[in-house]
Amino acid sequence: xxxxxxxxxxxxxxxxxxxxxxxxxxxxxxxxxxxxxxxxxxxxxxxxxxxxxxxxxxxxxxxxxxxxxxxxxxxxxxxxxxxxxxxxxxxxxxxxxxxxxxxxxxxxxxxxxxxxxxxxxxxxxxxxxxxxxxxxxxxxxxxxxxxxxxxxxxxxxxxxxxx
Numbered sequence: 001x002x003x004x005x006x007x008x009x010x011x012x013x014x015x016x017x018x019x020x021x022x023x024x025x026x027x028x029x030x031x032x033x034x035x036x037x038x039x040x041x042x043x044x045x046x047x048x049x050x051x052x053x054x055x056x057x058x059x060x061x062x063x064x065x066x067x068x069x070x071x072x073x074x075x076x077x078x079x080x081x082x083x084x085x086x087x088x089x090x091x092x093x094x095x096x097x098x099x100x101x102x103x104x105x106x107x108x109x110x111x112x113x114x115x116x117x118x119x120x121x122x123x124x125x126x127x128x129x130x131x132x133x134x135x136x137x138x139x140x141x142x143x144x145x146x147x148x149x150x151x152x153x154x155x156x157x158x159x160x161x162x163x
Contacts, residue, residue: 128155 122130124145131141138156142149 129159
């Protein structure tokens, strides 16, 4: 009887183990499919975004080229006629393009000129270390640099530890 119960227990354990393996494989396959779907979705979003950027860039370049063409034709027209059409009598789009051209000509970059000369001094740390190397005491160094004795001592300690 014990052998019979052990046999049934063994069969139940094998069936349980096989069912766990099957469930584990199915969940792994589902996770893999979810990852593939997420990856595909991200690729589609990036593709749509880059396509939109490309279209906007092409539209901008066309607008820029047309503005440049209008500028050239306006200048050629002024050169041919030898006179300018008053702003009030120009069409609205020509007024706007002339204003843009004038703004661009006014905005020529010139770097700022710094008339003040920059001055550099010796840092506090280097002053303290120099005085210490010349043999001054902590009190004398603190008086010369107008700092506390503890601060001077700390700077010297940091310098020693750094070497």
